[in-house]
Amino acid sequence: MPSESASSVFVVRGLAKTYVMGEVSVPALQDVDLDLYSGELVVLLGPSGSGKSTLLNILGGLDRASAGEVVCDGWNLTRAGDRELTAFRREVVGFVFQFYNLIPSLTARENVAIVTEIAADPMAPHEALDLVGLGGRLDHFPAQLSGGEQQRVAIARAIAKRPRVLLCDEPTGALDSSTGVIVLQVLERINRELGTTTAVITHNAGIAAMADRVVQMSDGRIQSIRENGSRLAPSELSW
Template structure:
């Protein structure tokens, strides 16, 4: 049976634009972005480097603000939120996974995850988060003792340990080989299915699009089309 896309709106963007000013040069990174993201869905944001994917993800995650347009998370208007309000939004609602793992070398996998749970209002047990990503036997190892894929899975455990409503992933397999990248995708897929976490993955790898509910194509700072997959591929069926 095809996967159905949940229709409860989590994010709503209307006419969003983002302009950066560098000296006398103005760069239009996003323009005319209209997008709804739904509770529990898995979306892939697909586009070439420099297309505006990361800028859009940063705005969704409260790391950046639009230059124009409106952004709502549930009934919260984030368009003109203060720095303190955006910090609270990120802490309480959003988990981030980046291409590079940003683990603290002097802390074990478990301690890296605990850093987040200590400041989260409703955290998961750190050991349980590591079990979810298949690292129950490695939780007392330091990052230098872990492979790249294991470090990325620690980063995912750290992101989900706060039990976020939204998981935002920026090229999470970009630094990994094919086999290891697929393991990471399997973890993201499991979290989406089992926890119901709305998940958005940025990638330039078109093969990953097959595992999404919807694929959002971005080019030159705008959404060019949105596709819905009638049936999602399992990560194990993806080839690139």
């Protein structure tokens, strides 16, 4: 739960996104107001088509809003040009997706080094891999790793540049529940030890209990925001 003194990392006001396909307009987000606070872990919960991924993509500078305002740590994303959005993604945000997007011909260490070589103040690749419990797998290729291990390499790659914010889109969606718990333990550790503001998208209501706050979405709108009185450890979750 954010303390009274916690600062807002993201301030979102009146956010809307409409996709235009020929003569058809499809509203994906409507009138979204949201704050994300420093160091908190937020779960964005809702069914497919509720607008979760669209919201995350706009927060991460991967997509542009149709209306409203998004400010992150002094960066006004709704007014930013392409070059500024590229700098924002490089300097401020780490991404974790459902599918790992690792380069098959590179080792775990080399996959992480792709990010550290362009970051301003990166961790060493082995340090990031140690944080996700893969210090002994540095020189393994993706094909030599399980799905859960590949996802942990993807998390190490995302955090190696020391992002202010970690945005995770269905990070356990391709994993069984026991492997998913291991990945969630890694995300919880990163949030707790590094203080990285973390937002996790899921359609899985069982994951919500590990969050400081739960943002429930439906039909492109925020239906509710609730605070958890205490966070459960990932090992205590059931789904």
